[in-house]
Amino acid sequence: MTAFVPKIVTTIREGYSLATFRADAAAGATVAVVALPLAMALGIASGASPDKGLITAIVAGFLVSALGGSRVQIGGPTGAFVVVVFTVIARHGYDGLILATLLAGIILIAAGYARLGALIRFIPYTVVTGFTAGIAVIIASSQIRDFLGLDMAAVPADFVPKWLAYVGAIRTIDAPTVAVGMAALAIILMLKRIAPRVPAFLVAVVLASIVVVASGAHVATIGSRFPAMPSGIAMPAFPVWTLAKLQAVLPSAFTIAFLAGVEALLSAVVADGMIGSRHRSNQELVAQGVANIASALFGGLPATGAIARTATAIKAGARTPVAGMLHAVFVLLFVVFGGRLMAFVPMAALAAILFVVAWGMSEKERFVGLLRMPNGDRAVLLLTFGLTVLVDLTVAIGVGVTLAALLFMARMSETVAITGPDDDALTERGTLPDGVEMFRIDGPFFFGVAAGLMDTYRRLGSVPRVLILRLEQVPMLDASGVAAIAELLRRADAMHTRVILCGLSPQPTAMLARARLGSMVSTATYAEALVQARAMSASG
Numbered sequence: 021m022t023a024f025v026p027k028i029v030t031t032i033r034e035g036y037s038l039a040t041f042r043a044d045a046a047a048g049a050t051v052a053v054v055a056l057p058l059a060m061a062l063g064i065a066s067g068a069s070p071d072k073g074l075i076t077a078i079v080a081g082f083l084v085s086a087l088g089g090s091r092v093q094i095g096g097p098t099g100a101f102v103v104v105v106f107t108v109i110a111r112h113g114y115d116g117l118i119l120a121t122l123l124a125g126i127i128l129i130a131a132g133y134a135r136l137g138a139l140i141r142f143i144p145y146t147v148v149t150g151f152t153a154g155i156a157v158i159i160a161s162s163q164i165r166d167f168l169g170l171d172m173a174a175v176p177a178d179f180v181p182k183w184l185a186y187v188g189a190i191r192t193i194d195a196p197t198v199a200v201g202m203a204a205l206a207i208i209l210m211l212k213r214i215a216p217r218v219p220a221f222l223v224a225v226v227l228a229s230i231v232v233v234a235s236g237a238h239v240a241t242i243g244s245r246f247p248a249m250p251s252g253i254a255m256p257a258f259p260v261w262t263l264a265k266l267q268a269v270l271p272s273a274f275t276i277a278f279l280a281g282v283e284a285l286l287s288a289v290v291a292d293g294m295i296g297s298r299h300r301s302n303q304e305l306v307a308q309g310v311a312n313i314a315s316a317l318f319g320g321l322p323a324t325g326a327i328a329r330t331a332t333a334i335k336a337g338a339r340t341p342v343a344g345m346l347h348a349v350f351v352l353l354f355v356v357f358g359g360r361l362m363a364f365v366p367m368a369a370l371a372a373i374l375f376v377v378a379w380g381m382s383e384k385e386r387f388v389g390l391l392r393m394p395n396g397d398r399a400v401l402l403l404t405f406g407l408t409v410l411v412d413l414t415v416a417i418g419v420g421v422t423l424a425a426l427l428f429m430a431r432m433s434e435t436v437a438i439t440g441p442d443d444d445a446l447t448e449r450g451t452l453p454d455g456v457e458m459f460r461i462d463g464p465f466f467f468g469v470a471a472g473l474m475d476t477y478r479r480l481g482s483v484p485r486v487l488i489l490r491l492e493q494v495p496m497l498d499a500s501g502v503a504a505i506a507e508l509l510r511r512a513d514a515m516h517t518r519v520i521l522c523g524l525s526p527q528p529t530a531m532l533a534r535a536r537l538g539s540m541v542s543t544a545t546y547a548e549a550l551v552q553a554r555a556m557s558a559s560g
Contacts, residue, residue: 050336058096059096079348084096084323105117127273132302140281151405158408200366242365
């Protein structure tokens with residue numbers, strides 16, 4: 021049962037020294053410095069407030085590390101949730117988001133104990149790239165007002181109305197706000213280029229705040245936008261809910277769970293590659309579920325493993341999950357003792373941070389690379405991207421995965437060969453006795469190719485006395501394949517043709533047994549099938 025043992029238990033059993041603690045503490049402090057401004061920015065971008073992002077970094081960040089299946093996973097709010105969180109808050113209020121996050125946590129725990137962690141790797145690459153790039157576009161577009169200082173009472177949630185509103189307010193651009201935003205953006209980009217180890221986000225926020233306070237510039241800050249910001253963490257509370265509200269937020273809960281699972285396990289894989297470890301995917305899903313439930317109870321946002329913060333922790337020397345736990349503690353200390361300083365942070369500086377985050381999420385090289393793939397892959401990529409930006413993330417994921425699955429089925433069906441009596445490739449034709457015909461299926465026999473069997477059967481010039489159906493190269497049979505074989509048996513029986521199935525593998529054998537098709541003649545080898553066919557044909 022090591023699949024459900026948190027990695028921290030493993031690391032303690034291996035021996036935890038003072039030197040390891042020092043390394044973890046240094047890494048935890050480093051990643052906390054990165055997480056502080058990012059959590060605030062993501063809280064605002066999600067349609068909530070900065071303190072919600074910080075609560076998520078503290079509560080979920082601690083539990084993801086304490087209970088997770090990865091040695092150095094760092095949890096917290098991420099850009100992947102911005103779109104769905106903003107939408108849920110707009111439609112159902114913040115209580116609706118809390119309820120959706122709670123349900124997502126339960127779904128993740130159930131997925132972990134159902135051992136679905138390994139299935140995440142089957143999510144199509146084109147779908148993940150498409151919706152990630154779409155989220156990046158939405159994050160960047162949501163920050164235009166704060167970066168330019170536009171005088172707008174509210175920003176529409178949908179992409180096209182949002183840009184129409186920006187165009188309508190273009191005359192209200194505020195020069196001091198633009199200057200602060202551009203300066204913060206320049207600092208971030210410069211530090212990432214010449215001093216990548218320096219916490220660029222924090223430096224940009226601190227310098228921008230100092231300049232605004234010292235100059236007395238009238239620009240929007242966290243304090244002016246959120247005057248009632250709490251300076252601590254509230255006690256956990258369960259949201260008020262009704263059955264109707266639960267049903268309304270359930271689709272969003274599945275989307276949150278999907279995003280949390282995908283990003284957490286992708287982050288764990290990246291971490292494994294950097295430190296030469298191996299994560300426990302199912303335990304990671306359980307930890308993500310517990311972390312999301314706890315975050316919701318404390319009033320936080322959805323959380324998952326953060327790839328960039330995890331990589332930062334590793335580069336800073338993190339060795340065990342203690343680094344992630346200490347990162348959460350350091351963020352908590354800031355909220356308790358320095359929370360009031362958040363009021364001086366300019367909104368334009370946080371917008372600059374989110375522009376950089378969005379650019380990193382866009383993965384432009386991968387996106388452009390996928391555009392060079394075949395038409396089907398391009399269609400999945402662009403459709404998922406377009407639906408994410410213009411419609412809804414839940415719809416985009418559902419349509420993208422469905423289209424990718426159909427595309428895969430179509431391609432699989434092209435690789436499956438059903439050889440009939442009039443095919444030139446049938447080299448065994450000369451060995452068949454009079455009155456005997458033979459079909460051979462090569463490849464998985466699923467719904468995408470089931471119709472091909474009946475098409476081949478209809479091409480028979482005359483009605484044979486015996487038909488051999490060779491299935492040695494069929495590793496898998498689904499319900500549609502069973503139905504096709506059942507229909508073949510029915511039509512053959514109506515024409516007084518005997519059918520012999522030969523070379524059945526274990527899975528097809530089990531599927532046909534479940535179908536209870538009645539008495540079937542089957543043989544282990546083709547040679548045995550020929551012997552039986554000769555006897556049947558001779559007996560008429």
